[in-house]
Amino acid sequence: MEVTRTPVDAGDLRVRQLRAQQMLRGELAGKDLDEFVEERLLFTTLETAQNWARKNCLFPLGFGLACCAIEMITVIGSPRNDLARFGAEAIRFTPRQADLLILSGRVSIKMAPIIRRLYDQMLEPKWVIAMGACSSTAGMFNNYAVVAGADKFLPIDIYVPGCPPRPEALIYGIMKLQDKIMGTPDMGWRERYRAEGTEEVE
Amino acid sequence: MTDPLSVPYRERERSVTMEPMGEEPTHHELFTINIGPHHPATHGVLRLLTTLEGEVVRDVKPIIGYVHTGIEKSCEDQQYWKAITFVERMDYLAYYSNAHAFCMAVETLLGIKVPRRAQYLRVIHSELGRIASHLFALATGALDIGAITMLWWGCRDRDLVLDLFEMSSGQRIHTRYFQVGGVMEDIPPGFEQKVRGFLELMPKRIDQYEALLDRNEIWLQRTKNTGILSQQRALELGVTGPILRSTGHPWDLRKATPYSSYEDFDFAVPVGSVGDNYDRFKVRLDEMRESVKIIEQALDGLPEGRWITDDRKVALPPRHELATSMEALIHHFKLVTEGFRVPPGEAYEAVESPRGEMGCFVVADGSSKPARVHMRDPSFVNLQALPDMARDSLIADFIACVAMLDPILGGVDR
């Protein structure tokens, strides 16, 4: 949804302030009151309201693997580029309270099952950002010890390039994720990737 | 009837549990749990298999390897100057020390001399890297112990240092600024003024940290007399760096075996006395002050001249020469396609990284790719001292030990 800015002329602003004061004193009635309320109401579906709430309140899982983790902590900790502006600075260390997994660093073959277990134990609906070249692809470590890209065992929503990506790049990734959440957040990864029939047998 | 509360916890506990006591060992009360790969206090993916007895840690077993990326094997597949990029990603907080150790080992094999200006530039960037690394260590260390203000301040000042790196090399982290034979580029004109501005600011900021933490009663109680490591045990375990200096042993490679023109600067080596977490914190704080002094002296005495060796077999010729001289073109072509060849031999060079002695062992077999690159990482060896620090201490002190040990798991797992 694009944002259009229309200049507010002073006269109209004065009138609306007066009307707001009257409403507060309870003197507005009848048509004026309906028009006043009509102007300020926003009609939306429960779905969009829900997405808007989820988008602006992401709980990232504190999960540092390697060098990108230093940049991620700088994004969270340093006052210059801060995640609090996006409502995502509440870092949670238990998967039970986190719904965004930022894979910051290289994914080794010994760590892959643990990441998969963490992903399974996270809250629904959950999203994954592969931060840096090493978790998006094997990056420059194309050898025996590194899983070539975390999308081999995890559904990843956003790939942030860079080694390590600048803090601004990670924030741009999170903004892209927020747009994606406004789109179709609720599809589980099985529906999104047409992977029916892969449910674990109970 | 003896007073129940004065009986120590285990005997009193013994009488409560139903099982027949006898002389059966009490290990069934011990509870083993993983302070595992994904944990806020382990500074990365370090798994600590701890055996607890109530709140007291009886035994710790560090299990590592969760971020092993086979960097040493990948280096054997790269040319020498491309291996610098791999080596920098091992200890990702002290990337200048990794590159410095590797470049010195290759320069020893090649037998080339690094010009004075390049040595000074290397010292300036290594010391700035040391300040940035200690800032981050104190920031996350204090966060583990509960002082979150230190995280904001630490990251704020660390950004100032990263701006300087970005100015000199274009990248904040893993700058690949050191080249075999010197430095990649000369520093831009405005660099000195910015560094001097930072150097005036830094001591004031360090005093702020000291004011914040040094007289903070909680901090003192959490770090004083906890995680004590005796000097003799530290030397046995091969521990180096701030942890060894906190036990009172003034071993600092910059003073012991001065490399890369460290003998021109006079600076003190801060040393602790008891060897507990508080001393480690103080040693790191004072080391930052010493680094500021070193950088000031290095900036004052920065000689003019070439920032990289003139040996065309190793260093790229300047661009403008390519248009005119044929030899420069051939050297350029040779270097860019195949890289320089290193005569066969072995070399071990060590550098003082913020966490201890960072040694690099390179074996050359005459081709343009190293036959073997091994980095002796200080965190890997210092981690062995963790069980000695944490035995029979409370969990809170154990977490303070890991925080002040400041292991970097990229360097541990290589």
Next chain:
Amino acid sequence: MLKSYLPALVFLLLGLGVGTAFTFANHVLGPKRPGRVKSEPYESGLPSDVRRSFRFGISFYLIAMLFILFDIEVVFLYPVALQLDALGTFALVETVIFVVLLLVAFVFVWRRGALEWK
């Protein structure tokens, strides 16, 4: 008489309503995808074998009891502190006696060494 209690009642109902709304909103609105691994205990990313019957030492229990004891004492002080001027000096003396009584308990517990962690 009932009239003056109406605001308190409304306040209570509102509190209950909003509280239950939030707790069950997740249940109603959130997507439900149960899984075998999701229900297992979380132990830093590793399969955990911590059984249900986890026995912890008596010191934890001791500290918990002491905390509850002195926490309730503080809770009792709140209403008195709010209405101190209305109740006059009588409440002041009453509170002092109350605190001194608990102080005796505190000194007893302190001398018996239950506060140090063994």
Next chain:
Amino acid sequence: MPDATGLELIAQQVRENVADEAVTGTMYAREQATLEVAPEHVREVLAFLREAGEPWENLMSLHGCDYLPEEPRLGVHYQLLSMERCDRLCVKTRLGVDDPRLPTVIDLFPTADFQEREVFDMFGVFFEGHPDMRRILMPEDYEGFPQRRDFPMGGEPVLFTFNEGKFPRWYD
């Protein structure tokens, strides 16, 4: 660094005190002193060097190396350091690849614990007497010793336009 003659003196002392055939060679190049020792006598040589007249009391690094084309393929290096004299000495042993065994030096230098496990994990040199001889970096059930030169580099072949068709995408 002990210079060439210093190294010869050390070699001479080792030959007298430990065994004549203990030292198989000395190499001094670019101020790096290396003492080559036979695998059977490594432990005695290190013990002797630890208590020698000029003691080398610190083992800074213990690492393996694979000299594939040359015959006794696996090499294990002990980087010794003496803090009083600020001196470094490398003690090197060469082992065949069929059944590489070495006595552990954990009681002499406790720092060797993790490093011996790493050499075992990466090169397969088994250290007898080590309390916990298991893999340290690779997963416990991993076969093969990755840093040997004949172990394949692994990893995925990089996709370009010309070999795009050869590798099936993961979802088809």
